[in-house]
Amino acid sequence: MKTQIKILLILNLVVCCSIFGQRSTKASVLLDSISSKVSYKANPLEIIKLSKKLLKAGEKERDTFLILRALHHLGRRSQFANENYKSIKYFNRELLFFTNNLLSQKVKNELKGTEIAPVEIYAQLGNNFSNLGDKKKALEYFNLSKNIAEKEELPFYKAVIPVLIGEIKVSIKEYDQAIKYYKLGLKRLESSKVINEKTKKFNSSITVRNLAHTYLLKNEIDSAKFTLNYGINKGYHTNTKNSELIYSIVKAEILIFENKLNEALEQYKTIENKSNILDPAKGILYYYNGYAKCLAKLGKYKMAIDLMKKGILIRLKEAKDFSLSEDYKQLAKYYKADGNLEKSNTYFEKYVLSQTALERNKRDVIKEFHDNELQSLNSQKEQQQKITSLLIIGGTVVIILLLLYLFILSKRKKKNTKKFEELLRKIESLEQQQKLVDTKDDVLEEKSTLDINKETFDEILTGLQKIEEQHYYLKQECNSYNVAKKIKTNTSYLSKVINAHHQKNFNTYINDLRINYAILKLKEDTRFRSYSIQSISEDIGYKSPDSFTKYFKRRTGLLPSVYIKKLNLIT
Template sequence: MKFFCSAILIVLSISTSLSQSEGEFSHLSFDSINDTIHKYSYTDVDRTITAANAYILKSQRENDLINEWVGLNAIAVSYYHNRMFKESSEQSEKNMHFAQKHNLREQEMESLAYLSDLQLVVSDVSTQLEYYEDLLQLAETYKSNFYKQIAYNKIASVLDVSGDTRKAINIRKKSLDFFENKTVDSTFTQKSINSKIAMISFYLSNSYLELEKVDSAKLYVDKIKQFSEKDLDTCYMAFSYAAEAEIAYTEKRFKEAKKLYHKYFDVCPTEYDLIKINYAYLIGKIELAEGNYHLSSEILQKGLDDYNVTSVEEGFMKDYYEKLAEAYKQTGNFERASFYFEKYLTSKEKQTELKDSAKKSLLENEREAFRNEVNSLITEKENKQSYLNYLMLSASLVILILLFVLLRFYKNKKANEFKFEQLLAKIEAAKQSDEIIDTKDEDLEEKNSNDVPEDIKQHILDGLKKLEKQEYFLKQECSSYNVAKKIGTNTSYLSKVINSHYGKNFNTYINDLRINYAILRLKNDVIFRSYSIQSIAEEVGYKSADSFTKYFKKDTGLNPSFYIKEIKNIA
C-alpha cells in the first residue's frame, strides 16, 4: 500500500511538472518552440510532445488554428521518426478530423497524405491506395493542383510496389510535365518547382532501372543535374547523387557508386535511424559486389544492430536480409547465412503476401535449394549431378502441370470471352443500369400484393427508387428491416411489393443492384479497377470477396477478375 501511494505521488509530481513546463514553454515564440521540436523529433518523443503541447497551448491562447494543427502534426511526425507507426497513424487521423472540423483545407489534405503513407505499415497496400484515392478526390474538390500531383505520385508508388512499373512511369511522366510547365505563383516558388522535378525524375530513373532500361534512367538523372544546389530546396540535390549511384552500381562501376553514395549522404546528413540503415545497406551491397565479404557482413550487421527492426517493418527488409545472408555465406559463416536467409524468405513472404499454393511451392523450392547449397559447402560433397537431376525432374513435373493448366485455361478463356461479349452487348443495349442484370426468382414467398393498399404500394415503390438513387444498397447494413424502416413500412408489405413488382425476392433485388453497379463502375472507373477484389466487394456492400465473387459469377457467368482484365484490354 505504501509503495502504491508513493507511485501515485511520483506520477502526480511528473504530471504537474510537465504541465508547468509546457505552460512556461508556451510563452516563448513559435520559432523557439519549433527549434526544440526539430531538435528532439528523431531522438526523444517525450520532449518533442512536451514542446508540441506548448506550441498547441500558445496557439489556443492566440486563437491560431493553423499553428494549433502544426503542433498536433509535430506529434504525429515525431511518432513516425521514432517508428511508433500505430501511434503516428492514430494521431494523424485526429489531426485530419481537427482540420475538417475547422475547415482547414490544406491541413486536411496534408493530414490525409501523411495518414495514407502510414497505411502501408499499419494496414495494407489496398487500404493505402484507398486513402490515396480519397486524397485525389479531396484535391479535386478543393481544386488543389499541388495535392492532386502528390496523390498521383503516391498512387504511382503503390503501382511500383505492385509490380506495375510501366503504369507508374506513365503517371509520373504526366506529373513531371505538369511541373515543367508550371509557372511561379503564391503556392509554387521556382525552387519548389525545381525540387519537385528533381524528385519525380529520381523516381522515374529508378523505375527505368527496374525495367533494365539504363539509358532512359540516365536521361532523368540529367534532368536533375541541370540544377545547381542553389536552384533546389534543402537536400534535394541528394536525388542526383542517389540516382547516379544506382546507375553506377547497375553498370558494375562499384568504386564510383560508393563515392556517389557517400556524396548522397553528405549533402543532407541526418540522425534519422532509417537513413542510417539505408546507408549501411547501400555501402554493404557495394562491398559485397566487390567481393569484400567480411567487410560487407560487418557493415550490414552493424546497421541492423543499431536500427533494431520492429515487427511491422520485417516485410520491408527482404533485400537487406538477402545481401546479409549472401555475405555470411561467402565468408563461410553458414549458420548466420542460414539465419538471415530464413529472415529474407519470411520478409519476402510478408511483402508479396503469397496466397497461391504454387507460389508457396516455389518458395519452398528456393529454400530447399539454398539449404542444399549450404549443406554441400559444409560437407564438401559434390552432389551437383544429383541436384541437377532433381531440378530437371522438378522442371519436367512443372512443365507437365503447366501444360495441363494451360489446356484448361484456354478452354475456359474461350468460353469466358464469349460470356464477356454477351455481357458487353447487354450493357450497350441497356437503357438503365437495372436492365443489365434482372434476375427473376421462380420460388417467391409472396407473389400477390393485392392485400397491400394501392397508396402504400406506390409509397414503397417510390421509397425504393429514392434509396436506389442514394445508393443505399451499397451499404453492408442494407437489410429488409432497415429498408422497410427507412421507407416507413413493414417487412411484410415490402417483401410482397418487391415480389410482385420485380418478380424477385428482397435479396435478389439487392444483389442485382449491387452487381449492376459493380459492372458499370468497373467499366468506367480506371482507379476502381485497380482495387483488390476484397476492396471492391466492401465498396459494393459485401462483407467478403467470396460473397461478391459468388453473386457476380452467378449473374454474369464470369469471375470479377476476368471481367476487370478484359475491360482493361478494351479501355
C-alpha cells in the same frame, strides 16, 4: 524509405496555422490531434480515419481551410498506405480549389507556411503515378511542379523536384540522366542560403544515398564509394536516427557488387541489430530485401525465403497486397532456386495477381513471366544435356511440375470460359435481368411477419422497389438503418419483409443487387470495363475491392478481372 515519402519535410515541421474566425471546438481538437500524430512512423490508417472526420467537420462548417487540410492529409496518408488511386482522387479535389479560384483572402492567409499549394500537389500527384508505374504521367506532374518552382522562385522545390525526376530516370534505366538531376538537386540544396539547415541536410543525405546507388546500377563501384564517403565526410549519415542505418545499407550493397558476400553478410547482421533497436516493430523493413539478396547469392535460399516472408508479413499490416508485387517476384525466384517449384509458382501467381491495381499492364506482366519461364526451361535443358544423369532426372521432374502447372492453368481457363458462357446465356434468356443473381439464405434473421399487417408489408415492398429503381443500393452508406429510414419503417420490419419476400437477409439482398448491376453494366459499357477493380467496386457501393471480388466470385464463379477480360475478347 523513398525520397518521395520525404519530399514534405515541412509536414513534420509544420504546426497548425492560427485559426481565423469561428471554428467549432470539435474541429479544432481534430486538427490538433492529427498534427500531433503526424510522423513517418505513424500508422497511416489511423490518420486517414481522423482526417475523414475532419473533412466532414469542414464540409459541415463550410470551412475551406479545414477541407484543404483534411484532403491533404488524406492524400498523403493514402499514399503511405499504397492507396495511390484514392490519393490521386484527394489531391485532385484539393487542386480544384486553386484552379477554380475558390480561395478567399482569409483562407490564403491561413495557408501561408503550410505545404498546401499547387507546387506541392503536383509533386505528390507525380509520386502517386510513379508508384503506379506510369512514369510518363509522373514526369508530366513533376515538370508542372518544377515550372511553378522556377517561376515563383521556390528554393526547396527547385532543389527537391530534380531529385524526384532523377528517381524516375533511374526507374527507366536512364542512369546518366538520373545522375545529372541528382547532382543538380544536391548542388541547389548545399548552396541554398534560404532553406533551413535541418531540411538541407536531410534532403542532401537522401540525394547522396540515391546518387551512390545509381552509380552501383551503372557498375561504377569507385564512384559509388566516393559519393558515399563524400556524404559521410559531410556528416549526412548522422542527420537522423535512421540516416546512419541507411548509409550502412548502401555500404552493404557495394560489398555485394564487389562480390564480398561474407563481409556484406556481417554488415547486414549489424544492420539487423541496429534496425530492431531503432524500431522493434518494423525495423526489418529497412533491411530484409537487401539481406535476403545477400543470403541468396551465398546459396542460403531457405534463410532468404524466411527473411522475405517476415518482411512481407510486416508490410501487409499497413500496405495493400498489390504494392508487394516485387517482393512476391523475388520470393518466387528464391523458391525456384531452392527447388520448390510449387511454392515458386504460387508466389509468381501472387506477383501476377497483385498487379490488379495496374490492370492495363497485367497482360504484359503475365507474358513476361511465361516468356522468362520458357527461356529458363530451355536454358536448363541445354545445361542438363552436359551434366550427369542425376541432374537429368532432376530436370525431368522440373519439366513435369511445370507441365502440371500449365495443365492446371489450362483447366482453370476452360472452367472460367464455361462459367462465362453460362452467365451470358443466362443474361440473354432472362427477361427480368435484375433476377440474374438471386441468392437464397438458409438462415434468415427474421422469420415471422405475423406482427406486420398486409398494408405495411406492401408499403415496405413498394419502398424497396423505389430503392432499386433509384439505384440507392450503389451508395456506400446503403445499410439497413438508412434504407429503413428512407422508406419510413424500422430495421426489424425491413428485415422481416426482405426475409419473407426474397428469402434472403438484408446484406445478401443488397449484394445481389450490386452484383447484378455490375454484371450488366460491365457487359454493356466498355468504358466502365476500362476502370480498375478498385474504381468499379467503389462505384457500386463497396468500400474495398476485396469485398467486391469476393461477392462477384461467389455469385458468378468468376473473378471480376476474368469476366472483364472475356467480355473484351468477344467485343
